[in-house]
Amino acid sequence: MKFAVLCTLVLAALAQQPKGADNCAPPPSSLAPTLPARILPGMGTVHLAITTSSPEAQQFFDQGLAQMHSFWAREAERSFLQAAALDPAAPMPQWGIAMVAAGDWRPRFQIDTLGAFFGKQVAPATSRARIAAKKAVELAAVPGKATDLEKLYVAAIAARRDPDAKDPEEAFVKGLRTLLAAHPGEVEAELDLALMIMRGFTLPDKKPTAPGSTEAVAILRSLLPRVPEHPGLHHYIIHGFEGSTFAKDAWPSCEKYSQLVTNIPHALHMPGHIYSQTGRWTDAEKSFADAAANERKWMSLDKLYGDGHHGHNVHYLATAYSFEGRYDDAIEAAKELLAFKENPAQQSAPDGVGSARAQGWFAMLRTLVQFEKWDAILQGEMLPVFGRARQDAWRHWAFALAYANTGKPAAAHEEAAKFDQSLADFRARTKRPNPTELEVARFEMLAHLELADGRVDRALKQFQIASAAERRLVYTEPPYYPRPVGEPWGRAAQKANKTKLAQRAFQIALEQYPNDSHAKAATVVSQIR
Template identity: 30%
Template structure:
């Protein structure tokens, strides 16, 4: 068994025993023992007003875990700092910061109330703190209100504005600048760039702020993490690559930060590096979860994200055996109760079906049982996969029946239903367009096939950015294949070239481009692209999938 996959399989076994705690709350590893001090999550320090050196150590650990998006572990560290030094205002500031909204999760009423209470304690202790610490506390106090009906978006913007002033007042405080950038990111999470590659309001300021931090300290883990998120959807994600290369080495015990470089690697065509970083991250997180019995969001969302990302990257490399095995074990070990408790992770449920489709395992698809009926998104994708399998097996009537069932679910899906960052209905309608196109192609209806797949391409382009991409493969590859088969090689060439702009050096489109060029007798160009394909496909174990 490949080393990476063996890590993933062992790690996935942990999910079976998940205690399914509240999806944002995680108990301390032990009820009475203090949380552990980790020596492998970086060396960042932020001196605060405290006479207790151990409280300082826990405060620093809390800040490191904030930057690593392990907010529950950060909360534990800040609470321990407060226990060790009850007069430490910044410990309560840290508790409030961890309980608030972040780039991946909004704040719920319970956490909002707890953050507000922590801030009242911080404010009461603020006269004993330094001027800079008081500025930190007063800024985050603007993010929470005693009124549970207060406008969350307005509160987040007010906090960002306050942190801008803190960063200006203390220009040498790199944490102030980094936290200001994060505050701006949280005003419009996962929406920093338009589909056309233009920065959204505030994005340029985030970029310039983080670049200023990294110019002064290229090893700042928080600034690197946030910079990766800020530029990954931009037209120039490669500008974060040098920092991505540093991050995992800076924090080898923080699984999410070991994973984070892959957000850049997958955007710049470094698919093998993306797969490897996620295999390492999964192994790190598995050991951490098992040793400390970690529950909550880190176990239920961040850890599976590593495995999901590994599957996506390995698929782009053509590593079918590893991708299929990871997807199979991943999907099998997702407890239905977990999905029902945290509906956004239903995005992960069809992973194995998508892997089977990607590698043309039609008979295996038809053996897969239906998901529970209440998981309607997963059920729709089950019909999608079955429809493709029947179409491939030239059983058009059965394929059409699956299409009808998929459309019924898509039409009944409420617009507010979401999986991860995207609309469930949008993804189901995209699936329907792909299935319609493939079914038409198998029936020799090229015009209809092209129209349906062009619709699917537009639908995919309109999806909200996330990584791995919300749809499991680039639909342009299907469109290019249909055009090529219809002797429309020049059009196919254009389609494959466009996909390669979006998914650089992926072997699937390099192969299609090679065939398109050969069909036009562009032999010299074809030979050059074929060499690129062979390099991209160096780790692959398939070739027949293209035939």
């Protein structure tokens, strides 16, 4: 009875979580980028006329705007800084710095989810954004230095950067709506508004989390015939449609975006989000591989570039390989990331999932578990001790599954106890509750333990509970959970000769991840039986 109540409480908590985060915008640097900036090829073409005495400043401003629309905050800030250096009296380059320096130019659903997971945090780089916003306000107040439109743009970002703002994002949205009331049809403001009101979609029913999601989609659809060559439009369509019932409607934008922006890693990466969730795994792999090749080039040119976005991209590449059944390729992608070293700040953090090494570690866990490489897991070398409580818990979970599936129930129960110890350590170190995906992992682990102890019917019921909980997890790309619980649930049902139940479990997995090769192959076997 107590266990049933616990399951109910956890499922309710999962259902109430904000839905939607891919967390793939490159994180901000604590240091401002250095000058000079260069006009770069393949950035995409965007133009917003500003008040400036320098045509070159306008050129760098436009480049920064294009880079901003591809979430390349570091290079966008560099371009805006160059524009400001060329025309120190122009307010809009300062507006651009204020928009991107904090590293929070991303969909609203990502902002919501990061806040829910890690609490409201102010990045050190936010101080640069606030200083720039204040300077933009001062410059815009000088007679003749800003149009009414520019003043409204400046006022909107100044509201977001106000350190006393209770809800900075809503203050920004209010400023954008004021701008659009005065200047209907202003494309850049409409794009900015769409990004800031898209709140994602719930799981597993894929309904809008908030009215803003629907409004954002409507804005983006209305812009297609008006500005079909705008790279930011196609990028935001991908984000605005991902996780929805109509994600396939973003396919044309996936193709168009990577044609318009050929030299920014995130632009090459983003189509893979839509392709992966709509079953086009081969196309997703191409997107992620192209982005990785492009990003390796930029990383080699800038020692301060950071490894977070590359980690996210190659992690997603490994995920696509794993779901398509390409074990060796998935392992190699994970190994590339595991070869990265964490910097001192990453090493000292009590919890961390964003470094390239941390993402490579999880990619390795995902691949080994999804392919049920139990012996490789138990050997320990391919999935090394990471040294943080979150990863320790996942490693004990994987070991528990491996022992349970190789006829060693006593060892499996020992690993389950160590799993709980790691979660207690996580809570003590981070002062946060257990990650919800690890609570789901506990549900699934209990199912494997029941199987190992010979209680098949109880195990199948427990798999059902775990699958329901897993499908309610927050939407993330790649998913925070290693693979759909429907896969092991279906295999357990197959072994118990419960064909209809097996087919149901595999179908659930395929609804979550279309063309999941593991579920597809198992479905064929189930039908033959």
